Structure formats: structure tokens, C-alpha cells
Amino acid sequence: MTVDIDFVAPRLPTPPQGYDQQSFEQFNNVLRIYFNQLDNALREVMAVQEPYTLQVSKGQVAGATPLYKFARNPDINSTEETIWEHGGNYVFPTSAAVRYVSSSDANDTNGGTGANKVRVFGLDADYALIEEEVELAGQTQVATSLSYLRIYRAYVTLAGSGGTAALSMLLIVERLRVCLLEMYTLASERQTRHFWGYTQYLRVRRCI
Numbered sequence: 052m053t054v055d056i057d058f059v060a061p062r063l064p065t066p067p068q069g070y071d072q073q074s075f076e077q078f079n080n081v082l083r084i085y086f087n088q089l090d091n092a093l094r095e096v097m098a099v100q101e102p103y104t105l106q107v108s109k110g111q112v113a114g115a116t117p118l119y120k121f122a123r124n125p126d127i128n129s130t131e132e133t134i135w136e137h138g139g140n141y142v143f144p145t146s147a148a149v150r151y152v153s154s155s156d157a158n159d160t161n162g163g164t165g166a167n168k169v170r171v172f173g174l175d176a177d178y179a180l181i182e183e184e185v186e187l188a189g190q191t192q193v194a195t196s197l198s199y200l201r202i203y204r205a206y207v208t209l210a211g212s213g214g215t216a217a218l219s220m221l222l223i224v225e226r227l228r229v230c231l232l233e234m235y236t237l238a239s240e241r242q243t244r245h246f247w248g249y250t251q252y253l254r255v256r257r258c259i
Contacts, residue, residue: 149196167186
């Protein structure tokens, strides 16, 4: 955002050798006009200031990155559950390990008509942000090259002639098939979590 400033710092009058009331009032008057200009300029800037969240999304704020969290649970009754399509409560892994990616559709494979590759985002054992691209092999599990303590996002980066994923579900699981993520769903956490070296601020919108 560019704001035009049509004034500069004034040249202050040369003070007399001794105290002179007229010179003192002239000096104060110059400063008063300048500070009024500054005050008006700052108010104008704040009046047209873009929202902080928009500046972050546009990459204008150093050290800040937007992260959109979305999920749904299609079957919640009187008992609270984690908000994700897999249902039930999300089981957080206790240690970082290799994870396994597979699709519910055989066409989601490298060279196939559906999803060929997905990018996986998560945290390592030290809660540092990590990510990688995984080549799919249909319904066969493919191991990640990195070890994840948490996985919080995944999306298709390359599709075949179908132009999109053929899957009805993409799973990222532990070796014992404890589900960690279904495509387009995320575990919902009530409290603010801290990535190593990062603080996460949440703005929550609930749709009922």
C-alpha cells in the first residue's frame, strides 16, 4: 500500500542568543503545524489500512504465514468428537515415524488417470515444519521419506488425464493402520498449538 505524503520536516528557525518570547512562539508554531501534519497523515494511513490477515495472505508480513484449517464430522451426537471425516476421536502419535499414503482408488497412481502425486505437510520430532511430495501407487501403501510426529495437511500436486483425483478417500496412516489424515480433512484442536519457533493464532468460525 502506497500513501502520498505531501510535506517534509520543517526547517526550524535559528534561535536567538537570549530568550525571546516572539522567537519561542514562532518555534512552537512551526512544531505545532508539523505535528498536526504527522497526526493527520497517520490517521489517513490507518483509515485505509488493509486488514492484518489480508497482508499476511499477500506475503507482506515477514515471518508470518497463513494456514487455513477446515474439517467436518458428518455424525456428531451428544458425545463430543474430533472434527474430521474419519469419525471418532483423533489419536495423536506419541513419536515421529514414517507414515504410509494410499488411495481408495487404483487409478490414483503415478502415471494413472487420477491423482499421481500428493504433497504432505507435518511436524518432525522437534515440532519443526516439514513437507514432502509422495508418488501414489493406488491402493498400495507408499512410505514417506520423512518421519512425522504430526500430519496436518495434504493435497494433490499432479493428476493424470482425468484432471483430478479419482479417490473417494486418501488415507495417511501409521503402520498399524491408525488413520492420521483423510484427504481434505484435518484434526481440530481446541487449544492453540505451538510449532517449534512459531506461535499459531486461531480465528475460529463455527457453522451449525
